[in-house]
Amino acid sequence: MIRFEDVCYAYDGRPVLRHADFTIAQGEATALSGPNGAGKSTLLRILNGLIFPEVGHYRFRGVEITAAKMREHRYAKAFHQQIGFVWQNPDIQLFCGSVAEELAFGPEQMGLPADEIKRRVEDALEFAGIAHLRERAPYTLSGGEKKKTAIASILTMNPAVWTLDEPLSALDEKSQQWLIEFLLALKKSGKTLIFSTHDGNLARHLADQEIRLDATHSCAVSRYA
Ligand SMILES: Nc1ncnc2c1ncn2[C@@H]1O[C@H](COP(=O)(O)OP(=O)(O)OP(=O)(O)O)[C@@H](O)[C@H]1O
Ligand SMILES: [Mg+2]
Numbered sequence: 001m002i003r004f005e006d007v008c009y010a011y012d013g014r015p016v017l018r019h020a021d022f023t024i025a026q027g028e029a030t031a032l033s034g035p036n037g038a039g040k041s042t043l044l045r046i047l048n049g050l051i052f053p054e055v056g057h058y059r060f061r062g063v064e065i066t067a068a069k070m071r072e073h074r075y076a077k078a079f080h081q082q083i084g085f086v087w088q089n090p091d092i093q094l095f096c097g098s099v100a101e102e103l104a105f106g107p108e109q110m111g112l113p114a115d116e117i118k119r120r121v122e123d124a125l126e127f128a129g130i131a132h133l134r135e136r137a138p139y140t141l142s143g144g145e146k147k148k149t150a151i152a153s154i155l156t157m158n159p160a161v162w163t164l165d166e167p168l169s170a171l172d173e174k175s176q177q178w179l180i181e182f183l184l185a186l187k188k189s190g191k192t193l194i195f196s197t198h199d200g201n202l203a204r205h206l207a208d209q210e211i212r213l214d215a216t217h218s219c220a221v222s223r224y225a
Contacts, residue, residue, distance in 0.1 A: 001026040001192060002047070002161070006056035009042055016042050019056070020219040022211055024194060026160075029187050031203035032196040034213035040196035041088055043213070044163050047194060048085045049076070081110055084154035088165035088196075090146035094138035099130060099149050102138055106157035117156075124152040129178070143170035151179070162186060164195040168202065180205070 002024035009017040016039040024030050032040045045051045046058055049065050058065045060079065070076045087093040096102040103124050107117045125131040128148045133141065138149055147170045154162065167183070168176050183206055187193055197203055203210055209223045 001061055002194075003059040004046075004053075004056070005059070007046065007053040007058060008055035009039075009046065009051065009053060011042075016217050017046075017213075017219070018217045020211075021056075022209075022219070022221045024192060024209075026192055027187075027190050028208040029183075029193040029195075029206050031207035031210045032194065032213065033198070033200070033203060033210055035215055038213035038215060039217050040213060041165050043211075044085065044165050044194070044196060047163055048083060049079055077109070081157060082159055083161040083163060084157055084159035086147075086150050086154055086162070086164040086167060088169065090143075090150040090170075091139075093150045093153070094146060097137060098135050099138060099141070099152075100125070100134040102149055102153045103156045106153060110157065120156040120158075124155045127155065127182075128152040144172060144175050147171055148175070151182070159191075161192040161194070164193070166197060167195055168197065168199060 004020045004022050007017060007020040008015065020043065032043060034040055042051070046053060049070050052058070052065065052067050060083070063069065065079070070079070094102055096105055100121055103121045104117050107120050125134055128151060130145060130148050130152060133145060133149070138146060141149060167179055171179060180202065183193060183195070187206065193206070204224060207224060209221060212220045212222070
C-alpha cells in the first residue's frame with residue numbers, strides 16, 4: 001500500500017533521511033522509533049504529502065506522490081481523505097472556532113450530507129470523552145484535551161491510513177490507556193497505522209514492524225515476531 005524507495009530528504013542541505021526504503025502493507029501497524037531529531041516527524045510529513053522526497057520515490061497505492069501530483073486538486077483531496085495525520089503538536093492541527101467545528105471540518109470538506117456529519121461528530125465527541133468540550137475554543141483546551149480533539153477530528157474522516165506523531169505525548173496514564181485501546185481497535189478494524197513513539201512497549205504491543213531511524217538518519221526495518 002505504501003512504498004518508500006531509497007528516499008532521501010534534507011533541510012537546507014542537511015540530510016535528515018538517508019535512503020529510507022520500506023513497504024507498509026494494508027492493515028499493518030508500523031512503529032517509527034529513534035532519538036530526537038532522527039527524522040521521524042519528517043518521514044511522517046512525507047507520508048502525508050506535505051513535503052516530497054528529494055531523491056527516491058514515495059508511492060501510495062501505486063501512485064507516486066510528488067509536488068506536481070499534490071497540485072492536482074482532485075487527487076490531493078482524495079489522497080488526504082485516505083490518510084489522516086495526528087500531529088506531534090496539536091496546536092498546529094487545530095484552527096477552528098470550537099471543538100465541534102473542528103470535528104465537522106473534515107467531513108464537510110468531503111462533501112458528506114449534514115445528518116451524516118452530525119452523526120460522525122456526535123459519535124467522535126462521545127468516543128473521545130470530550131462531548132462536554134464541544135463549544136470550547138481549541139486554544140483554551142489543556143494539552144491532553146487538544147490531543148483528544150485532534151484524534152477525534154481525524155476519526156470523523158475515517159481514513160484508511162492513520163499516521164500519528166508521538167500519540168501518547170501530553171496524555172495522562174488513563175488517557176494513554178484509552179488511546180492504546182483505541183489504536184488496537186483501529187487496527188482490528190483493518191486500518192493501517194504508522195506512529196512514531198519513544199515507548200518501546202507500545203511499539204511491541206501494537207506494531208507488526210518497526211522502522212528505526214538513528215542519529216545518522218539511516219533507517220533499519222525489523223519485523224516483530
Ligand atoms: N522545517 C525545518 N527546517 C530545518 N530543519 C528542520 C525542519 N524541520 C525539522 N528540522 C530538523 O530536522 C531534523 C529531524 O527533525 P524531525 O522533527 O523529523 O525529528 P524527530 O525524529 O521527529 O525528533 P523528535 O523525537 O524530537 O520529535 C532535526 O534536526 C530538526 O531540527
Ligand atoms: Mg518528531
